[in-house]
Amino acid sequence: MLYQLCIVGLIVLSTRGWDEALRNRSFRRRHSRSLPSPSPSSSSLRNYRSSHTATGIIVDDDSDVIERPEQEEEHRKWRQGENDFLFDEEPYFDVAMNPTYTAYLGKEATLTCIVHAAKSDKSVSWIRSRDLRILTVGRYTYTSDLRFEALHQKGTTEWTLRIKSVQHRDAGNYECQITTKPIKTFRVNLKVVEPSVEILGAPDLFINRASMINLTCVIYHSPIPPAKIEWFHNNKSISYTSPRGGVSVVEERGEITSSFLLLQNATLSDSGLFMCRPRGLQVTSVNLHVLEGEYPAAMQTNSSTLRTSSQHIAMFLVVTSAVVNNHAMLAL
Structure with a gap:
């Protein structure tokens, strides 16, 4: 009889111990994220650096985050792209652009479009209004008429349409367009005069x-x-x-x-x-x-x-x- 009572007591004590251990473990799990992580000692960091120098792994003295150099560069680019997205500026025309041009018959005419904050050199184009023909895109000319030429220097804000040996048929409206959604258009008029x-x-x-x-x-x-x-x-x-x-x-x-x-x-x-x-x-x-x-x-x-x-x-x-x-x- 005494033997049986001892066994029952041991079972009860073991059960209470396990319950307390489980409760302590659950508490640590719930509060582990709010508790500060222990900082590694200087000696351990030095030992870690010395043992991982060959692998290119970087250990920050103020944190336990370990990143490779290429990962750090990717994160930097990601953060930079996020800032560009937040502070992105829409392309826009210069308010001082001239809407009218006069060219002399047989001479050269230049129509200039000034665009700020353009996304790329190809985002600005010149179009002839009367037949909606695309004449230039960026620095490229898209017409078989060799008298037309696109002029643009990379990094500048001016996109110029040059017309050589101007004829009477060249008179009329031309459109400078920015490739946005919706498309932005600035219209200019070319007048051809003869002496x-x-x-x-x-x-x-x-x-x-x-x-x-x-x-x-x-x-x-x-x-x-x-x-x-x-x-x-x-x-x-x-x-x-x-x-x-x-x-x-x-x-x-x-x-x-x-x-x-x-x-x-x-x-x-x-x-x-x-x-x-x-x-x-x-x-x-x-x-x-x-x-x-x-x-x-x-x-x-x-x-x-x-x-x-x-x-x-x-x-x-x-x-x-x-x-x-x-x-x-x-x-x-």
Whole structure:
């Protein structure tokens, strides 16, 4: 009987011990994450480094995390990519871009698109609006027309469409597009102009005998002013050195170039065809009629037009008179 009681007591004590052990183990599991991990001793880290140097494993002095160099680089790139995603900037057009361009016939035109924060060099393209033809993408040209060319330097914000030997058919709208969702578009208009020449008051001018003759030749839309502008009367060259005398030529050069032929003391022999010939441009002409007495009523319109169009060169008349007088004095 005593033997049996001893066995039962031992069983009860063992059961209580196991219950307490299990409870302690469960407690440690629940709170192990909140408890700080014991830091390895300096000696153990030194021993660990020395034993793992050949394998390339790195041990941080402040933690028990062990990473290989390639893993650390991958984590750094991942963190950098995460920041780029959080602070990503959408590409956008420069607010100072020019929406209109003017090109001279036969010359070169350049249309410039300025894009900031572009994702790649291929994210900007030029398209012709009238037929939706893709002309350029990045630095590449996608048209068989060799007059078109894409210009872009890597790392810059400018994408340029160059058109060589501009023709009238090149006029119209062009679109600079950024490859985004949705696509961003900036439209520009190209105007093609051709140099033109005219004599104000043409085709016929009427003037009284003994009055001042003023012929004005105007050149429009010329890329550069003509190197020389010549005057002819009845196919003969006329200038301030002409035998007629009293001849002056005054020029005003700029975006619009003008040449003024001034003849003092008009005579009947001054009637005829006057031509203005800018070098490299077309020739234009006017018929001059020198009349005796007053203008007929039907001719007042042309003469009035001539006087009105010539008001802006009144200052040249004074200068011309002074020049003529100086020539006369030198001749004496």
